[in-house]
Amino acid sequence: xxxxxxxxxxxxxxxxxxxxxxxxxxxxxxxxxxxxxxxxxxxxxxxxxxxxxxxxxxxxxxxxxxxxxxxxxxxxxxxxxxxxxxxxxxxxxxxxxxxxxxxxxxxxxxxxxxxxxxxxxxxxxxxxxxxxxxxxxxxxxxxxxxxxxxxxxxxxxxxxxxxxxxxxxxxxxxxxxxxxxxxxxxxxxxxxxxxxxxxxxxxxxxxxxxxxxxxxxxxxxxxxxxxxxxxxxxxxxxxxxxxxxxxxxxxxxxxxxxxxxxxxxxxxxxxxxxxxxxxxxxxxxxxxxxxxxxxxxxxxxxxxxxxxxxxxxxxxxxxxxxxxxxxxxxxxxxxxxxxxxxxxxxxxxxxxxxxxxxxxxxxxxxxxxxxxxxxxxxxxxxxxxxxxxxxxxxxxxxxxxxxxxxxxxxxxxx
Numbered sequence: 001x002x003x004x005x006x007x008x009x010x011x012x013x014x015x016x017x018x019x020x021x022x023x024x025x026x027x028x029x030x031x032x033x034x035x036x037x038x039x040x041x042x043x044x045x046x047x048x049x050x051x052x053x054x055x056x057x058x059x060x061x062x063x064x065x066x067x068x069x070x071x072x073x074x075x076x077x078x079x080x081x082x083x084x085x086x087x088x089x090x091x092x093x094x095x096x097x098x099x100x101x102x103x104x105x106x107x108x109x110x111x112x113x114x115x116x117x118x119x120x121x122x123x124x125x126x127x128x129x130x131x132x133x134x135x136x137x138x139x140x141x142x143x144x145x146x147x148x149x150x151x152x153x154x155x156x157x158x159x160x161x162x163x164x165x166x167x168x169x170x171x172x173x174x175x176x177x178x179x180x181x182x183x184x185x186x187x188x189x190x191x192x193x194x195x196x197x198x199x200x201x202x203x204x205x206x207x208x209x210x211x212x213x214x215x216x217x218x219x220x221x222x223x224x225x226x227x228x229x230x231x232x233x234x235x236x237x238x239x240x241x242x243x244x245x246x247x248x249x250x251x252x253x254x255x256x257x258x259x260x261x262x263x264x265x266x267x268x269x270x271x272x273x274x275x276x277x278x279x280x281x282x283x284x285x286x287x288x289x290x291x292x293x294x295x296x297x298x299x300x301x302x303x304x305x306x307x308x309x310x311x312x313x314x315x316x317x318x319x320x321x322x323x324x325x326x327x328x329x330x331x332x333x334x335x336x337x338x339x340x341x342x343x344x345x346x347x348x349x350x351x352x353x354x355x356x357x358x359x360x361x362x363x364x365x366x367x368x369x370x371x372x373x374x375x376x377x378x379x380x381x382x383x384x385x386x387x388x389x390x391x392x393x394x395x396x397x398x399x400x401x402x403x404x405x406x407x408x409x410x411x412x413x414x
Contacts, residue, residue, distance in 0.1 A: 001317060001387075009314065009383040015307050018379040021295045022228075029385045029392075032363045034202055034342050034375030037228030037292070046291035050284060062283075071286045072255075072277055078293045079227070079236050082301055083200065083219070084210035089244075091273045092236045092286060096201055096220050099237040100131045102249040102276060103218040104166065106239075107195040108139075108146075109248055110217075111165035116146040119164040119194070121153045125174050128199055132168060153180075160188050166195045171209075172202035172340030175367055177332040179207070179340050183214045190215060201225060204236075206308050206341040206377065208301040211238055218243075226341070226377060229289030234282055244272055253278030295379055307378035308341035311386055315374070316343060318390035324398045331371065344373045351414065352407035356396045359407070362389045366414045 010016060023039045024030065030038055054062040063069050077087035093099065108116045116139065118132050132148045139146035151159050160167060167189045172179050182198060189196045197218040203209060205226030211219055217240050223233035239247060248269070254260050255277035258268045269275040313336055319325050328345040347353060347370060354366040364374050376386075396402055 001314070001321070003387075006314075006383045006387045009310070013307065013383070015299065015303060015378055016382065018295060018299065019382065022380045024380060027361050029362045029389045030380070031374040031376065031389060032365055033228070033377035033380075034225055034340075034373070035365050036224055036231060037226060037377065038380065039230070040228055040292050040295050042291040042294045043228075043230060043288045047284065047288055050287045055283075068281070068283045071283065071290065072281050073274060075234075075286055075290045075293070076236055076273065078290065079204070079221075080238075082205055082209065082227075082296060083221075083238060084208075084214075084301070085212050085238055086241065088273060089212075089241055090236055090238050091276050092223070092234050092289065093277050093281060094235060094279075096199065096222055096235040097127055097131050098251070098278070099220045099235050099276075100128060100168075100197070100199070101135060102251055102278075103197055103220060103237060103239070104132060104135050104168065105250045106243075106247045107166045107197055107218055108135075110243065110246065111195050112193060113163055113165045115165070116144055117164035118146075118148045118166045118168055119156075119159055120148070120150055120168045121156055122150045123153055123173055123175065123178075124150075124168070125170050125199060125201070128168065128170060153178075156185065157188060160185070160194055161192055163192045164194055166197060168197045168199075170199040170201070172207065172342075174202055175331070175371060175373075176344050177202075177340045177342040179203075179333075179338050181338075182216070183210070186214045186216055202340050202342070205296070206304050208305040212240075216240065223289045227289065228292040228295065228379075230285065230292070232285060233289045233292075234286050237276055239273055239276065244275075247275070249276060251278040255279060255281065299379075304378045308376050309336045309339075311376040311378065311381055311383065312336065312339070312341065312343050314383055315376070315386045315390055318387060319393070322390070322394045325394055327397070328372070341377065342373060342375045344371045346370050347372060349402055351410065352402040352404075353393075353396065355407035356402040356404070357389075357393060360392050360396065360401075362392050368414070 054066045075092035076090035080087040080090040136146045136148045200221035204221040219238035223229035252267045256275045258270045332343045333339045350370045350372040351366045
């Protein structure tokens with residue numbers, strides 16, 4: 001693939017203008033949007049206004065004047081189209097972990113099975129499993145015979161047929177980028193009376209999702225990865241409308257109360273998705289995420305999916321064309337149809353290679369024990385970026401740059 005070929009790909013890129021929406025550092029190729037999205041101009045401008053004007057000048061009146069109180073519903077409704085969901089089914093609130101606890105509890109309560117078994121796969125994101133373990137232990141302390149059952153991914157279908165109470169899965173594997181067949185697994189779960197919960201943290205904003213069409217029951221997702229909401233941005237949750245009248249979640253807080261400011265001593269859940277709120281929303285963080293969603297206006301999830309796939313395929317082609325890079329073993333699916341917007345390679349020196357790349361201006365990340373991971377966000381990456389990153393990686397390997405001692409010291413956050 002020549003420079004002319006790369007230039008032609010960039011010229012044909014219908015999302016190229018979206019790059020101007022972001023405040024990207026000069027000389028940095030950012031392949032880490034699957035961990036933390038970059039700052040967009042709208043978020044920076046909004047944060048300044050919210051801090052200096054709304055908080056600074058209008059103070060507490062901003063809950064009404066600037067509709068702070070509506071942020072969870074408003075932002076949730078803006079995320080909904082990226083999920084293939086109706087707006088009244090999505091709420092922006094809390095963290096993925098907290099939301100997962102709410103929905104796991106609710107899903108178990110909805111299940112009609114005799115034994116509360118949560119089924120997941122061993123490759124699920126660890127925090128999701130920790131939350132499930134915590135809920136299981138809590139239920140067991142109160143006499144319930146709850147169980148968390150973990151199987152290999154290829155055993156999911158057979159185990160779903162056994163009829164667990166809840167199926168809890170992550171759509172795109174954080175290590176390998178493997179994408180599960182949401183429609184197929186959800187349909188199978190429904191056939192056996194199993195309630196489904198999907199974690200969309202590595203899918204939302206980059207994969208063409210269809211929660212409503214797939215008849216998903218519940219979902220959670222992250223606001224600071226491909227949605228570019230900023231460090232610690234609030235998460236979101238999805239509840240299918242058919243469950244909104246019967247759902248009951250355990251973290252009953254005043255913001256989910258039917259009459260929050262009546263301050264009644266007993267709890268009465270609000271109507272609709274708002275009953276999933278618990279505490280006071282993080283106004284500053286949610287405002288930044290709200291502004292970041294401007295970057296998706298006029299952009300279809302299908303177009304995002306298509307470009308992300310093209311970026312990763314281009315990178316893979318360039319890597320496989322370099323003999324020196326044969327020592328990098330692809331652990332992501334080779335077929336882009338079953339892969340999210342990332343590529344992961346195993347190498348015994350993956351950590352120092354990642355640090356050498358970062359020092360050279362290519363920001364990637366490392367996942368223990370030996371994975372080099374690269375994310376391909378379609379809103380701000382160009383094909384020229386991808387070609388340059390592949391060239392720099394080739395140079396680092398050929399010249400053994402990564403063997404320098406300074407790249408071997410393990411940092412606290414990897």
